[in-house]
Amino acid sequence: MTLPPAPARPRPALAPAEGASPLFVGSVAKCFRVLEALNTAGRAVGLTELAQMARLDRSAVQRITHTLRVLGYLRQDAASKAFRLSGRMLEFGHTVLATDQLRERAQPHLEALNRRTSETVNLMELEGDEIVYVARYPSVHAVSVDLHVGSRLPAFCTAAGRAILSRMEPADALARLKAARRTAMTPRTVTDLAGLRHALERAREQGYALNDQEAFIGDVSIAAALVDPHGHPLGAVNIAVPTPRWQLADVLARLVPPLLKTAAAITREVKYL
Incomplete structure (x- = not known):
């Protein structure tokens, strides 16, 4: 018997001071919103749905997913064009645990x-x-x-x-x-x-x-x-x-x-x- 899985945790809101700081890089924040949306979904997601999940406009998500795919952090299905996280993301988790x-x-x-x-x-x-x-x-x-x-x-x-x-x-x-x-x-x-x-x-x-x-x-x-x-x-x-x-x-x-x-x-x- 398995009890219900843990519900997906929504992205925590930024403190006002964090979002307003001149050091805050909005484009980096958008990139992580896309990654977090894919992580929450736990499956391959198409561009339009991914934009809705990340609460970003489609053109911004298109640029972000293209960049992440070129860098090797996303995989894109050749037929459906849907995106999912790649195995390269595992390197970060391994380093966190190892250190x-x-x-x-x-x-x-x-x-x-x-x-x-x-x-x-x-x-x-x-x-x-x-x-x-x-x-x-x-x-x-x-x-x-x-x-x-x-x-x-x-x-x-x-x-x-x-x-x-x-x-x-x-x-x-x-x-x-x-x-x-x-x-x-x-x-x-x-x-x-x-x-x-x-x-x-x-x-x-x-x-x-x-x-x-x-x-x-x-x-x-x-x-x-x-x-x-x-x-x-x-x-x-x-x-x-x-x-x-x-x-x-x-x-x-x-x-x-x-x-x-x-x-x-x-x-x-x-x-x-």
Whole structure:
């Protein structure tokens, strides 16, 4: 059994100051809107549809796709003329992962936690108002959420996001929550600031954050933050389990202790990063 895949995340809006800066290059931004549209589509897309998806005029998209195809970052079907991302895009993702020191130091500990629990173990980092999966070790069981390295989810309603936010200065964390788009992902998603502030306070006190079906129905997650020597969060370790096999009380009793032990071990490893 596979739970529904993660919904595609829309491109985050630019802060007014970013778009108005004289350093901002609009043509580069348009290029990435085309790439992001193709990435979201996950299939070959024709020029007219791609222009609609990227919210750009057709002539601009035609110039951008031609340039990217010549450079080797897009492929174009000879018959349909539709575009898709090329394998050359993989080079960027590989470099990001290969140079992530947190991921490198955490890997053996994450693998050990995965073997010990037989459940899905993830390493996440915060980018803006989203968390990004930078390492993922799937459960040996058949029930899982269809996510992968590079997937992004809102920080406010995920265990990893809350774990990271809970280790920030409370005023900073609250400012991030206020600025974020807090759209409910399930009927159980907490979106109000009072409820989220309470969730962060509990995570700060307990040392871990909980997500009980707020991101996906049928998915319970716990996460603990990884911090530098000054206590600033670097990322979070997460264990995700399905409700058909796990009761919440069992998650807290059986999975929280190894999660906290793993987070502490990784934190010791990364103190000199």
